[in-house]
Amino acid sequence: MAKQLKRWFAACMLVLTWVSAAAYAQETMPPVYYHVDKTGNQSVEQLLDKEPSYWNVLPSDGASFGYTSDVYWFYFKLPAADYDRMIRIDYPLLDRIDAYFVSGETIIDRVKAGDSFEFDQRRVNSRNFIFPIDTHDEVKVYLRVETTSSMRMPLSVWQPSDLIGSEQALNTATAMYFGLLLCMIIYNLFSYTVTRDKRFAIYSAYIVAIGLLLAGLDGTGYQYLWPWSEWIQYKSIALFGSIVFVFASLVASQILQTETRAPKLHKGLQGIMIVAGLLFLASLILPYELMISAVLVVAILASSFLIFTGFTLWQQGLAYARIYTLALSVLLLAIIINAIGYLGFFESFFIQRYMIMIGSAIEIMLLSLVLAIRFNEDRRERLAAEQRLNSRLEVKVKQRTAELEAVMRKLKEMNQRLEVKSNEDRLTKLYNRGVLDEDLPLEVRRARRTGYDIAVVMIDIDHFKKVNDNLGHQAGDEVLVELARLLRVNFRRAGDRIYRYGGEEFVILMPGAQELGCHDKVLTVTDVIRAHSFKTERGEVKITVSVGMALLNSMPGHASSKQLLEAADNALYQAKNAGRDQIRIARSLNDVSEKP
Missing domain, CATH: 2.60.40.2380 (Immunoglobulin-like)
Incomplete structure (x- = not known):
């Protein structure tokens, strides 16, 4: 990371030298x-x-x-x-x-x-x-x-040719900056995906906020992101500036562990978040000319407090607080100089335009390094805690050898519970496919002995992939759990057993079922599913199902349990080919009927 920072800084210096040289080509x-x-x-x-x-x-x-x-x-x-x-x-x-x-x-x-x-x-x-x-x-x-x-x-x-060169130099410097921001956003989002550490996600949001603020200040946002909206351009600095300090305070509290290490400073950071959030809401309603002075004053005060927080924890011996303070000082110094310039007390267009870009780029890379260090440190602490726990456990086991018999009894009970769990689908709590593979041959043999029929009903959710793609796998899981509940409620006949066959497929085993009664029951259940609203964290979902049925006595000869299941699967395949939301009954392995 340090080498990358040096290379990027050297490249920035070359580009800024080019920009400076291009600036002197003016008339x-x-x-x-x-x-x-x-x-x-x-x-x-x-x-x-x-x-x-x-x-x-x-x-x-x-x-x-x-x-x-x-x-x-x-x-x-x-x-x-x-x-x-x-x-x-x-x-x-x-x-x-x-x-x-x-x-x-x-x-x-x-x-x-x-x-x-x-x-x-x-x-x-x-x-x-x-x-x-x-x-x-x-x-x-x-x-x-x-x-x-x-x-x-x-x-x-x-002259036009000189102006083109100057604009090209400015665009190159700007592209390098926003390219770096994009890389750091992707890096931190990837880190969040791998580690599920919310600090990486919060920091990605912070980088996005800085990028939007700089895009508003630099005019790049109006040129490329919102050229159709004068309102966003009018409000951009006040809005995005407020958001930056909301996330800057949140990042500081997460990285520096202020909640436990410095509760008073933590309350100060929370105060900044509240004030910045209120400024954001006010900026949506109140005129820009009224809000911008307040935003700039808050920016100067909040920047100073953030630096003070980092320096205080640095003095307390927090290792990565030093890197955090140095990184933030570069950016916040640029923000303070820029704010003073906008208020009319300081004048240097070049410094104000590019110092904040360089400062934010250095700060973003250094804070990404701090996050990585912090994550590794937390992981080492967890491993050390686990090792201490294991050591204590070993000592405890040696000290309590007299209680071994009681422990073994508990282990036996746990094994029994695990055996029950092994027969369950973890998501829906229905029987799993392994149980079906054991139950179906037994039921087929019993049906042959008693002369009763047995029905295998296979149900598949139509277009379930769209639910996962549009709403996410969490919403898809919620639909599967709710569908399992509906199946339990509606298949309550003695002997009926419900299994999750895999993915969005379910199998109902109905010993002693008659063809007409089985079809009517399945038809009723499909109507219930079609009318039901499946509530998920992303909103309500409507689904339909396709159904394939096979009855043992409808199969030729002595059909095996495997052939019976294949016949139901073939009927389900025909129902989906017929347009979905259909019921098909297998008369043989290759003959499927729409009605009983």
Whole structure:
């Protein structure tokens, strides 16, 4: 794991170097000016003749004005050029941008953009906002911007070929990040499948939450995951940010064993989960501009508390708390810096955009290592406990040799119970196939001696595979148990015995049955099954069954018990071929009738 982390970090550094180099390929940006329209009613025509003193100069590296409801106008002039040019705003969370391109005093083009519009309305398919300039002449650019997120304006001008290279570099870095997240999700889900340790499942959910948050922050989510929903994009940071801290607190409590090692800190983590959960619910209803400040404040406070929790348990000597604290510190430091930047107190678009990606990637890999260490440690503790228990048991056995006779009696009783259990199907508690193989030959011989008939009824659930595929094997097992109960209730005649033959097949042995009465009884039972609602943890299920019947006296000659069972199976096969939900009676091994 450590080697993989080093390799991935080295690859990230190479990609980020490429991204940085690509960023310098942009055109030299002319001076940019801005003006705050507090009324929000100014039009571009009112600004065309404004003197330079009317505008404020925007810093060369862009600016962050924090969260504000004011409308901002940005203005700059591009000289004439003999090549195509494009403007990029490298911040994907602006709600509405109205771009005006002015030549002389004439508006030659107007473009609307922003994440309050559907993604497919953008002129250029990019998570950033890109505006092609349709003229090579000198042009003045006016940008009217309003947003409920942080007001930020990282402007740059590009030649199309250079912009393609820069976008490719950004997409490569983003793909590496989300590829790593996907690998770690699969790894932890596989670990959960193998070990059934819920910590791996919780951690997978935590990684998913981080991925969704970063997809919302980076604009990747709006480009690829929910381009059809402005609402999700509008709410994404508040919603996914809240979910991240719900699972971050849950992961911390599981890994650090705070419930037993630090009960007060455990209550603090529970408090974070409750607050983050309430923020998630509130974010579904309340406006983004009202919720985002609360989410950012909670993010800073919760991040600090999580680091404090890890550091405290580190000081108490918990070995993997050190790795946890270091891993979480990288991510949470990035989150804190990012939150401060969004509030308008810090400005570095490159650091904020990629530091949180690198921090979360390192944290995810290190915490996966912590989970593996924790699982191995728990396994060693269980083995040690078992060894101690075995040692004590050996001493106890030696000390109580006088009680051996009583123990042997108990063992004998247990063996008798096990013998009973061996005749039962573990799921349905019906007799199993082994018992049928013993009972059927005996009943056939008895029927020949007494002259009575004997019926073998074979029942199979129709399309049972769909139940397992659609609802899961647990629901399928619940259907089998309920069907076994219905069969017990309806086949109550003295001598009737019910067996689970295998899978979804059941066999009913009916000594002394008459053909007409047996058919009517089976017909009644199939109606009961068809009308019954089988309740499962995944909802109610309706099923039908196909039935094959064979009676000993209907078979030619001296049919054996094996042939009788084969005849019933053949009749069942014919019932399923006839469209299922049917009853067929075997007249011979190859002749099947629909009616008695």
